Amino acid sequence: MYTEAVMDHFRNPRNVGSMENADGVGQVGNPKCGDIMKIYLKINDETIEDVKFETFGCGSAIASSSMATELIKGKSINEAVELTNKAVVEALGGLPPVKVHCSVLAEQAVKSALFDYAQKTGKVIKGLENYEPIDDDDIHCH
Amino acid sequence: MYTEAVMDHFRNPRNVGSMENADGVGQVGNPKCGDIMKIYLKINDETIEDVKFETFGCGSAIASSSMATELIKGKSINEAVELTNKAVVEALGGLPPVKVHCSVLAEQAVKSALFDYAQKTGKVIKGLENYEPIDDDDIHCH
Amino acid sequence: MSKKFYLDNAATTRVKKEVIDEMLKYFDEKYGNPSSQLYELGRRSKEAIDNARKIVADFINADEKEIYFTAGGSESDNWALKGVAFANFNKGKNHIITTKIEHHAVLHTCEYLEKFGVKTTYLDVDKYGMIDLEQLKEAITPETMLISIMFANNEIGTIQPIEQIGEIAKEHGVLLHVDAVQAMGAVKIDVKKQHIDLLSMSAHKLGGPKGIGGMFIRKGVKIDNLIHGGGQERGKRAGTEGVQNIVGFAKAVELASKDFDAHVKKLTSLRNKFIEGIKNNIPDVILNGHPTMRLPNNVNFSYKYVEGESILLLLDMDGISASSGSACTSGSLDPSHVLLATGLDHGTAHGSIRFTIGEETTEEDISFVVQTMKGIVERLRMMSPIKND
Amino acid sequence: MSKKFYLDNAATTRVKKEVIDEMLKYFDEKYGNPSSQLYELGRRSKEAIDNARKIVADFINADEKEIYFTAGGSESDNWALKGVAFANFNKGKNHIITTKIEHHAVLHTCEYLEKFGVKTTYLDVDKYGMIDLEQLKEAITPETMLISIMFANNEIGTIQPIEQIGEIAKEHGVLLHVDAVQAMGAVKIDVKKQHIDLLSMSAHKLGGPKGIGGMFIRKGVKIDNLIHGGGQERGKRAGTEGVQNIVGFAKAVELASKDFDAHVKKLTSLRNKFIEGIKNNIPDVILNGHPTMRLPNNVNFSYKYVEGESILLLLDMDGISASSGSACTSGSLDPSHVLLATGLDHGTAHGSIRFTIGEETTEEDISFVVQTMKGIVERLRMMSPIKND
Numbered sequence A, B: 001m002y003t004e005a006v007m008d009h010f011r012n013p014r015n016v017g018s019m020e021n022a023d024g025v026g027q028v029g030n031p032k033c034g035d036i037m038k039i040y041l042k043i044n045d046e047t048i049e050d051v052k053f054e055t056f057g058c059g060s061a062i063a064s065s066s067m068a069t070e071l072i073k074g075k076s077i078n079e080a081v082e083l084t085n086k087a088v089v090e091a092l093g094g095l096p097p098v099k100v101h102c103s104v105l106a107e108q109a110v111k112s113a114l115f116d117y118a119q120k121t122g123k124v125i126k127g128l129e130n131y132e133p134i135d136d137d138d139i140h141c142h
Numbered sequence C, D: 001m002s003k004k005f006y007l008d009n010a011a012t013t014r015v016k017k018e019v020i021d022e023m024l025k026y027f028d029e030k031y032g033n034p035s036s037q038l039y040e041l042g043r044r045s046k047e048a049i050d051n052a053r054k055i056v057a058d059f060i061n062a063d064e065k066e067i068y069f070t071a072g073g074s075e076s077d078n079w080a081l082k083g084v085a086f087a088n089f090n091k092g093k094n095h096i097i098t099t100k101i102e103h104h105a106v107l108h109t110c111e112y113l114e115k116f117g118v119k120t121t122y123l124d125v126d127k128y129g130m131i132d133l134e135q136l137k138e139a140i141t142p143e144t145m146l147i148s149i150m151f152a153n154n155e156i157g158t159i160q161p162i163e164q165i166g167e168i169a170k171e172h173g174v175l176l177h178v179d180a181v182q183a184m185g186a187v188k189i190d191v192k193k194q195h196i197d198l199l200s201m202s203a204h205k206l207g208g209p210k211g212i213g214g215m216f217i218r219k220g221v222k223i224d225n226l227i228h229g230g231g232q233e234r235g236k237r238a239g240t241e242g243v244q245n246i247v248g249f250a251k252a253v254e255l256a257s258k259d260f261d262a263h264v265k266k267l268t269s270l271r272n273k274f275i276e277g278i279k280n281n282i283p284d285v286i287l288n289g290h291p292t293m294r295l296p297n298n299v300n301f302s303y304k305y306v307e308g309e310s311i312l313l314l315l316d317m318d319g320i321s322a323s324s325g326s327a328c329t330s331g332s333l334d335p336s337h338v339l340l341a342t343g344l345d346h347g348t349a350h351g352s353i354r355f356t357i358g359e360e361t362t363e364e365d366i367s368f369v370v371q372t373m374k375g376i377v378e379r380l381r382m383m384s385p386i387k388n389d
């Protein structure tokens, strides 16, 4: 059902954990839907120096989080904000159709953490001008 | 599906054939229903001296005819007229429910032959006073 | 009794050795539930089903997403008719066209659907069992939702001009369901070329196991489920899949597709010898079905003045299995509705025997059976009061 | 991988050796069509089915004339509900009572029947998955034609008080259908004592083959056919019988009846050890289902802060097969309707795992699995953002 890459990132997820004094923290998802992703960013000079994630979710959610953190680590925030779920899916060698939304969650978690960073620092990140954190009361599960 | 006795009478039917100058001939059934039985009687001194049958029909019809002829052979016409399909079924060790009507046919063929004899000779046979040969146009298949 | 002559392959077939071998793997080794995708055993079962679906799809030139497994031909027929009728329930369309010679799985379903407001037209057939395309065209009304016509008849073997029927259906925008239970493995089926929208299949008529069949449903066809529940068969047919049966079905199809042409040629030649043998050796017989547009394994004659069951019983004594009418009705006493539809009178219909040859049938078998039949018919005719009519 | 631990016996079971041996006779040896009573091969098949029917009937204290073979539990459930609903179509009665925790074969059928005017009441369950008999009584109206309540739940294993439910149904003159797919072989079923009118069964949950099941229909119950056609199953369920599957089903039932009490006792004791093991080794878990009125093989817990699929994937890596929710829905993303009905919140429901032990499960297996689960849950909780809630 899952590709080798998915199983690898699921079995040995990279960048698991939380982070003290993170520069940006983003959390998306909802336990109601069976998935929550939280991403912690350490940003220095507009570059993502370190990233950690915590995920409550299915195998594909864990693999997507792991892959997303790998894809943005070391990148500039302007590069990171352009991370799409499609890039995550491709890097994972594909996801079953019902599992594509898990990669969307990963994209959103990254954006949410960057937005948090932007808010805290007053910076404007291109592409996040109109970003609206999802309202918990208005959740639609996939 | 059939008892040993049925199969025996089907395989080796007794009294098969027609008869010249029979004293009584009866035919019942209809090709439409897939069964016709014809019984020939040679009667001497109110005793059935010989009997023959011809049957177009299923295995149970052939066995019933054969058994019926055996049961009336040598009997008086008053005994023969009392032959019931039940007696035929019993002598055959039973018939499947859907095949019971084949034995009814045998009973009727015997009665019909006796009736023919009664008509030809002007005799009254007890039990056949109200006998009505079945009208061909009014046939109901089983 | 020494040798057995199984000549009732239209009723069911012996399960082929290769089919059994394939099935055996799915009993105590790969026994997982195909819905359980999160562990090895479940995935193995799922793969087996996917693979089977591909084999069946290829055989009839369909897409594998258009194949659904069912419990057999009867379920498929019921699903096609009820599924389409109920999808149209209270929506204006309520008319089905079928023929007088369909299998009971179609005819009794049409009768049943009357109580839901469905009206059915039953097309006539000629003395060979062929429908009239003009009558079909005339029967189509704006209310017609479905035409259901069998590819080949199970009793008399007549093969209908399905491609032309498909064109008429398409032209009029009416769905076409084809019962291909008997045709499969004997006639080339191409759902695209023949414009078929729904197709019923059954495994046990071509060397597969009993109790498993299939349905082709063209993409986009609106049809209600017959069996609701779990998400199996892409949500269209609930119930834990009979994996072993599905695998067996596919193996039988694979074997049938392998030597299709040679198989059909061989059977046709044997069938023709059989037909000639009966005609030349037994007087007063009538060949039922079409002389050429008939299944390569079907030999159906009426033997005047004698009745079918007694023939079958005598055949059985010589180890020969055949059937009078279709297997499903041989327990009943009514003469076959198919034979009556071809215009046979009741009496003659009662004296009809169907032999359906199989892969194992030889020329010697046929000579033996013809001679045996000759003896049996003579014997029963001697007993019959209508021999001289 | 070395040893495998198959702990998903509620999804399906390995087919037993004795069952396979029995089935094998009906493939290439006794392959006749049971409808063909006029020759040897057909009669052998018919006898096999009659014999199987007797075995199944005895097991649930029914008459053999009340047993019908189907393609599985889903078909039986559909037949019971649609058959009774359609028999009452346009006749005044249009109300069904069922529960919120039925199998989808029941729930989706009820939903479907809405379009034919059928109204359904879905009874609540308490936190153990038990229905409330008072609520049942109150739900019955003069329009009620059928109560459909499962004997034992496939996910959480809760066993309903069927005998009391049967008394209520009888008192009110309403038919009672019981889905006994999971209960069979684990709970004593007595259709007379329990006042059951219709009962669904499936072979593959107790060591029989997939794709075959049964239905008990009490004599006199008015029910439409689900599959119309030939006269098989005394005219109530058309389609050439899957003889090999029927024989396999009966063999499985026979084996289950042989050592019923010992089997149940052994499983119950293992199950209790399993439950204790999880409770004592893993914090923040919730046992789903009833503590005592539960299937002897069912161990279902929610593990807070973690999600089920990731647990299953990690279990699979250690050769352990289990399930989250029911097998039929594990491909979907919705949390189990059963767990939600017991009052679990969505998040917790998502972290639920069902182990269902089988005949081959040992105490050592259970210790190993408990320890493996402990490790897996710890690992996933470490990854979880909600571990500290």
Ligand SMILES: Cc1ncc(COP(=O)(O)O)c(C=O)c1O
Pocket (backbone or CB within 6 Å): C238, C239, C240, C241, D071, D072, D073, D074, D075, D077, D103, D105, D150, D152, D153, D154, D179, D181, D182, D202, D203, D204, D211, D212, D213, D327, D328
């Ligand atoms: C309670 C219950 N009912 C019905 C079914 C359906 O049975 P089958 O898979 O044989 O169609 C199942 C099995 O999935 C079940 O557990």
Ligand SMILES: Cc1ncc(COP(=O)(O)O)c(C=O)c1O
Pocket (backbone or CB within 6 Å): C071, C072, C073, C074, C075, C077, C103, C105, C150, C152, C153, C154, C179, C181, C182, C202, C203, C204, C211, C212, C213, C327, C328, D238, D239, D240, D241
């Ligand atoms: C033409 C035709 N349709 C349908 C069926 C029913 O198939 P099954 O026996 O697999 O239900 C048969 C077989 O009896 C058949 O010959």
Ligand code: FES
Pocket (backbone or CB within 6 Å): A033, A034, A035, A057, A058, A059, A060, A061, A099, A101, A102, A105, A142, D333
């Ligand atoms: S996170 Fe919802 S299914 Fe993967």
Ligand code: FES
Pocket (backbone or CB within 6 Å): B033, B034, B035, B057, B058, B059, B060, B061, B099, B101, B102, B105, B142, C333
């Ligand atoms: S004579 Fe009609 S079935 Fe026997």
